Amino acid sequence: xxxxxYVEAVLRAVESIPEGSVATYGDIAEYIGQGGPRQVGAIMRxxxxxxxxxxxxxxxxxPADEVGDEQLHRLRSDGVRITNxxxxxxxxxxxxxx
DNA sequence: CTCATGACGTAAG
DNA sequence: ACTTACGCCATGA
Numbered sequence: 001x002x003x004x005x006y007v008e009a010v011l012r013a014v015e016s017i018p019e020g021s022v023a024t025y026g027d028i029a030e031y032i033g034q035g036g037p038r039q040v041g042a043i044m045r046x047x048x049x050x051x052x053x054x055x056x057x058x059x060x061x062x063p064a065d066e067v068g069d070e071q072l073h074r075l076r077s078d079g080v081r082i083t084n085x086x087x088x089x090x091x092x093x094x095x096x097x098x
Numbered sequence: 099c100t101c102a103t104g105a106c107g108t109a110a111g
Numbered sequence: 112a113c114t115t116a117c118g119c120c121a122t123g124a
Contacts, residue, residue: 026106029106036107037105037107039106041106043105056105
């Protein structure tokens with residue numbers, strides 16, 4: 001799998017996250033079966049603007065510093081419960097079969 | 099080829 | 112719960 005294919009795979013995965021669900025960087029990498037969280041983050045930094053980027057968050061449930069509050073606002077408008085600047089992954093974590 | 103970097107993750111203190 | 116360390120590994124200099 002070359003880089004272009006990898007980029008496409010990441011973007012497709014993110015597009016498939018339904019409203020109301022949230023995935024971690026690691027989830028995306030695992031789903032693709034290639035690379036790791038840092039690679040996914042690198043792709044998001046470069047191409048994230050073209051997909052629902054706000055549905056991808058750190059495993060801790062806290063947004064990446066770069067996006068911060070903007071991400072929390074968008075998630076809340078998706079109907080995701082936010083408590084203390086934090087997403088409850090327990091409740092909303094993406095399941096690829098959706 | 100070596101080196102630094104980083105929308106990350108996890109363990110340890 | 113917070114902070115620090117370290118592992119990770121593709122990418123660019």
